[in-house]
Amino acid sequence: MTSDQVVETFGSATEENQIDPLRDQQIVTLPAEGEVWIAGDMHDHRRNFDKLLKAADLPNNPQRHLILQELIHGEHFDETGAEESWQTLLRAAELKADYSGQVHFLLANHDLAQIQGKGIMKGSISVCEAFNKGVKKAFGSSGGMVQVAITEFLLSFPLGIRLPNGIFCCHSIPQDDQVPTFDFSVFNRPLIGADYMRKTGPVYQLIWGRHVTPDGVKQFADQVGANIFVTGHQPQEMGYGVNGDQHLIIASDHNQGVVLQLNLAESYEVPALVRRLKKFVAMDV
Numbered sequence: 319m320t321s322d323q324v325v326e327t328f329g330s331a332t333e334e335n336q337i338d339p340l341r342d343q344q345i346v347t348l349p350a351e352g353e354v355w356i357a358g359d360m361h362d363h364r365r366n367f368d369k370l371l372k373a374a375d376l377p378n379n380p381q382r383h384l385i386l387q388e389l390i391h392g393e394h395f396d397e398t399g400a401e402e403s404w405q406t407l408l409r410a411a412e413l414k415a416d417y418s419g420q421v422h423f424l425l426a427n428h429d430l431a432q433i434q435g436k437g438i439m440k441g442s443i444s445v446c447e448a449f450n451k452g453v454k455k456a457f458g459s460s461g462g463m464v465q466v467a468i469t470e471f472l473l474s475f476p477l478g479i480r481l482p483n484g485i486f487c488c489h490s491i492p493q494d495d496q497v498p499t500f501d502f503s504v505f506n507r508p509l510i511g512a513d514y515m516r517k518t519g520p521v522y523q524l525i526w527g528r529h530v531t532p533d534g535v536k537q538f539a540d541q542v543g544a545n546i547f548v549t550g551h552q553p554q555e556m557g558y559g560v561n562g563d564q565h566l567i568i569a570s571d572h573n574q575g576v577v578l579q580l581n582l583a584e585s586y587e588v589p590a591l592v593r594r595l596k597k598f599v600a601m602d603v
């Protein structure tokens with residue numbers, strides 16, 4: 319693909335995110351029919367991503383929705399330190415462009431760091447700089463143009479996806495002490511620069527939250543009007559973690575990683591959700 323084609327693909331996917339008929343401001347609401355497959359953090363795990371797309375088989379399953387998050391910043395480094403997760407992000411953008419009604423994204427903290435060009439280190443390396451180096455390596459003098467298209471694409475991701483059965487998907491939940499002062503209007507209005515600010519911005523607080531307790535989850539759920547949250551963000555060695563009776567955490571970036579496969583017409587409590595988890599290692603595709 320040429321840089322022009324790549325920019326065009328990211329541009330189409332950006333537009334599809336923005337004009338999504340299921341979207342109202344920063345929330346996408348899925349219909350009460352069909353299925354949804356929810357993936358956790360992917361971090362450029364290409365084997366799992368391949369399996370996911372193959373198994374989901376979107377062209378032959380038009381009733382199936384797919385939720386993706388935190389696709390970038392993985393382990394594919396070359397000898398010069400260029401990191402190449404833009405390739406997986408591009409595949410996801412192609413998928414959105416081709417199956418716009420079925421593919422949905424959630425904004426994650428690694429996306430925000432990449433938008434801002436800083437904020438996450440891996441040892442002494444900035445993963446954002448390594449990502450940009452990968453783009454530059456592939457597109458040379460057009461790298462800057464591609465980088466802008468990627469930034470626009472990441473900025474077009476919604477913050478939350480509401481399922482008709484009371485489940486709310488987002489990348490993370492604000493830490494407990496931020497919930498009482500959290501600006502819940504962030505879901506229902508256009509975003510401004512201050513929303514993304516480190517520590518104080520509600521977007522930042524939402525997607526960087528860690529160590530949230532079941533009490534914090536309950537407070538947040540009451541305000542959002544949800545029963546159960548399905549999030550990513552916190553690493554899960556066994557692929558998932560149960561945080562009280564209103565919060566399931568999933569991860570998709572290793573062999574024990576999982577995807578959550580739900581029927582949109584059914585209701586679930588957390589134990590039932592756990593039974594609907596499918597491990598990538600057990601996916602025979």
Ligand SMILES: [Mn+2]
Pocket residue numbers: 359388426427428489525550551552
């Ligand atoms: Mn994260």
